Amino acid sequence: MRLYVTNIFVDDQEKAKAFYCDVLGFKVKKDIPVGEYRWLTVVSDEDPDGTELLLEPSSHPAVPPYKQALVADGIPAHSFQVDNLDAEHKRLGNLDVHFVQDPIDAGPVRMAMLDDTCGNLIQLIEIVDTTED
Numbered sequence: 001m002r003l004y005v006t007n008i009f010v011d012d013q014e015k016a017k018a019f020y021c022d023v024l025g026f027k028v029k030k031d032i033p034v035g036e037y038r039w040l041t042v043v044s045d046e047d048p049d050g051t052e053l054l055l056e057p058s059s060h061p062a063v064p065p066y067k068q069a070l071v072a073d074g075i076p077a078h079s080f081q082v083d084n085l086d087a088e089h090k091r092l093g094n095l096d097v098h099f100v101q102d103p104i105d106a107g108p109v110r111m112a113m114l115d116d117t118c119g120n121l122i123q124l125i126e127i128v129d130t131t132e133d
Helices: 013-023 063-072 085-094
Strands: 005-010 027-034 037-043 052-057 078-081 099-106 109-115 121-127
Touching: 005 013, 005 063, 013 027, 013 037, 013 052, 085 099, 085 109, 085 121
Parallel strands: 005 052, 078 121
Antiparallel strands: 027 037, 037 052, 099 109, 109 121
16 A cells, blocks of 8 residues: 555645646646646656645645644644755745745754645655764
């Protein structure tokens, strides 16, 4: 068994597609009309056959309060791994991405958190090599 798709609730699918693809660097995997919305998934350019992230509309009445509570408590909707957090932080900062937490050390990881412009916080994680020579 393995992960196939996971979702993130977004306020606007087209805006989310632009942010996740044009800014974060994901690629559209599926874009299928489904009524007034779409089955819109993106994947990592580094792993095009990997887990798909569904940019799911926040239309269910339970979703807005849920998202607002997560943001208010500083809880990320998802965590994405990067190879070099400082470089990614600089690259995204140059694209005017708003970071709610700049890179910090947290044991075996370095992490930062950004606003995805679609109602979510996203955590970026760099796994720190903790092996000793």
